[in-house]
Amino acid sequence: MPGLTDWISVMQDDLQRSGRLRKIPAVDYGADLMAEVQGKKVLNLASNNYLGLSGHPEMKAASIKAIETYGTSSGASRLVSGNFSLYGELESSLASLKKQEKSLVLGSGYAANLALCGTFADRRTVVFSDRLNHASIVDGIILSRARQVRYRHNDMDHLAHCLEKYRDHPRKLLITDSVFSMDGDRADLMSIVRLCKDHSVPMAVDEAHATGILGNGRGLACELGVEKEIDLHMGTLSKGLGSHGGFIAGDHRLIAMIANRGRSFIFSTALPPAVIGAGLCGVQLVRAHPQWGRDLLRHSEAFRQWLLSSGFTIGPSTTQIIPVILGDNNAVLAARDSLLANGILVSAIRPPTVPEGTARLRLALRSDLGRRDMEHLRSAFTVLRQEMG
Numbered sequence: 001m002p003g004l005t006d007w008i009s010v011m012q013d014d015l016q017r018s019g020r021l022r023k024i025p026a027v028d029y030g031a032d033l034m035a036e037v038q039g040k041k042v043l044n045l046a047s048n049n050y051l052g053l054s055g056h057p058e059m060k061a062a063s064i065k066a067i068e069t070y071g072t073s074s075g076a077s078r079l080v081s082g083n084f085s086l087y088g089e090l091e092s093s094l095a096s097l098k099k100q101e102k103s104l105v106l107g108s109g110y111a112a113n114l115a116l117c118g119t120f121a122d123r124r125t126v127v128f129s130d131r132l133n134h135a136s137i138v139d140g141i142i143l144s145r146a147r148q149v150r151y152r153h154n155d156m157d158h159l160a161h162c163l164e165k166y167r168d169h170p171r172k173l174l175i176t177d178s179v180f181s182m183d184g185d186r187a188d189l190m191s192i193v194r195l196c197k198d199h200s201v202p203m204a205v206d207e208a209h210a211t212g213i214l215g216n217g218r219g220l221a222c223e224l225g226v227e228k229e230i231d232l233h234m235g236t237l238s239k240g241l242g243s244h245g246g247f248i249a250g251d252h253r254l255i256a257m258i259a260n261r262g263r264s265f266i267f268s269t270a271l272p273p274a275v276i277g278a279g280l281c282g283v284q285l286v287r288a289h290p291q292w293g294r295d296l297l298r299h300s301e302a303f304r305q306w307l308l309s310s311g312f313t314i315g316p317s318t319t320q321i322i323p324v325i326l327g328d329n330n331a332v333l334a335a336r337d338s339l340l341a342n343g344i345l346v347s348a349i350r351p352p353t354v355p356e357g358t359a360r361l362r363l364a365l366r367s368d369l370g371r372r373d374m375e376h377l378r379s380a381f382t383v384l385r386q387e388m389g
């Protein structure tokens, strides 16, 4: 009788051969500017801790204070006994950051997208989704049993065609990332808002990588001034905001419904106090320092120009996420190892996370990089360029 290890052995060989086998890396201090790999300090461009908040003294103090007040666990789901007053403060601050009436915090950004789709879509719904939307949106739509219509990435003609095709469908929803996680480019939100308006389609935006950075920390919708045209604003506390958890902001009636229909909210223990305390502090710090995001974007633009002039292919990024596209899976692994040998930690992103033939290094620039760090980065990439020939 074959066991699980027999079932997976072919799969494993296949993944290994095609350079797609994933292993959990041994990285200590993985959110810090200087992470540690095999005892060696390396400059960390693999984390989404874009503003370096996870090590900020005020964040740590807020987290410790929350533990001292409420303990280490929430003990139950929010709907049972896992709620405490810090949640109210965090949710008000997030609603205000997003210029919305209410917000709801969930266990992760992933859980937030599952709840969003599960609440506002069902088997009678058509959901329009950018082809490069995050996996949590794809999974959320699948779980909701809605019909998923994936339009070509940022292709407004194709989106218009898809919307037209379902013009008479009674229940629709559109979801898009605002900043795409593997390419660092931005959704054409102005056009999407206009098209959704023309076709009476409610709209949700995932601002996981924009919150804390774009729009003075409020996100892309606020930067463009279209926040009131978008029904649901999803985000995460785990990246720019330096803590953990996801959230959805919008009209109070919509948010109340998520607590009734969002299964990833209802059937999961509430995030613990330490995380909520830090999350609240993260929002307050971002509100107090809107220039952090602006500076990071400016430095990212300068580094992109340097990469381009050094002969790298960097794709359409306009944010702190910079892909260096090499195409071949094994070439990306070799490039990652070369950078690591020179003291730089980046992630090697391969299919199925990105389309076949577009394997890449993903650089996540961060606002705590100093001038000497940037010099270090440029010299490691210069070595890589020479090795690549």
Ligand SMILES: Cc1ncc(COP(=O)(O)O)c(C=O)c1O
Pocket: 108, 109, 110, 111, 113, 134, 136, 177, 181, 206, 208, 209, 236, 237, 238, 245, 246
């Ligand atoms: C666009 C996007 N949405 C949602 C998520 C999920 O957020 P979390 O990591 O907080 O679960 C991610 C995570 O990388 C993301 O990139």
